[in-house]
Amino acid sequence: MLDEEKVESIMNRVHARKVQAHAANPKGVTAILDDYLNQRALKVYSQTSALGFVTGIRSMSSLALLGWTSDKSREGMQLLTQWLPPVAALGEAVADKLPVIPSRTSPGPFIGRLVIGGVSALILCRREQVPPIPGVVIGVVGAGTGAFASHYIRTRLAKVTKIPDPVLGILEDALVSGLGMLAVRKHH
Numbered sequence: 001m002l003d004e005e006k007v008e009s010i011m012n013r014v015h016a017r018k019v020q021a022h023a024a025n026p027k028g029v030t031a032i033l034d035d036y037l038n039q040r041a042l043k044v045y046s047q048t049s050a051l052g053f054v055t056g057i058r059s060m061s062s063l064a065l066l067g068w069t070s071d072k073s074r075e076g077m078q079l080l081t082q083w084l085p086p087v088a089a090l091g092e093a094v095a096d097k098l099p100v101i102p103s104r105t106s107p108g109p110f111i112g113r114l115v116i117g118g119v120s121a122l123i124l125c126r127r128e129q130v131p132p133i134p135g136v137v138i139g140v141v142g143a144g145t146g147a148f149a150s151h152y153i154r155t156r157l158a159k160v161t162k163i164p165d166p167v168l169g170i171l172e173d174a175l176v177s178g179l180g181m182l183a184v185r186k187h188h
Contacts, residue, residue: 041130048121048135050183052142055117056104057150058176059143062120064089065180070127097166104147117143124184 055062095101102109121139125132154168 040128041134044125044128044130045135045138047128047183047185048124048139049142050179051120051124052117052139052144053146053149054176054180054183055120055139056113056143056146056148057172058089058092059104059109059113059116060089060092061176061180062116062183063123065184066120066123066127069184069186097169099165103151105151110144110147113143113147114140117146128186 051062051065054065104110104113117139118136121135121142122132124139125135150172154165154172157163157168158165
């Protein structure tokens with residue numbers, strides 16, 4: 001059995017350790033955890049911005065990249081998540097070089113990019129377990145920005161530099177690949 005002096009001694013040591021811990025960490029564990037989660041959410045939201053921007057340039061690339069980096073354990077979804085989007089992205093990359101394809105800023109393709117930008121951001125937020133609503137909004141805005149910025153830059157560069165449009169399209173493909181891979185990298 002413990003006598004009163006031993007109990008008091010143990011309680012004093014516990015209190016002393018609490019004081020030391022609080023002095024070393026005045027915010028407390030929950031505040032640190034909140035800070036970590038907020039920083040993590042901000043990182044994911046910056047990724048949704050980049051993913052949305054990529055979607056504005058090549059609408060199917062974001063879904064392809066998310067499929068490639070997704071959890072491979074879901075057997076039934078493998079065709080849908082890992083093969084269909086990359087095939088569609090490849091088809092889009094080829095078709096983008098053709099003069100008959102409508103502008104990404106015309107209403108149909110633009111709205112499609114906004115929707116896919118939001119869906120891609122939702123998938124990324126769910127995968128990284130952060131609140132999805134801000135990410136979806138950021139993904140949609142990123143997609144709109146990416147569509148208009150890339151359209152303007154590409155048409156302007158084609159006029160000013162006389163570089164053939166398909167070559168500029170290949171440069172866009174490289175940008176999409178690099179930025180897209182950064183956007184879907186996992187934090188684990």
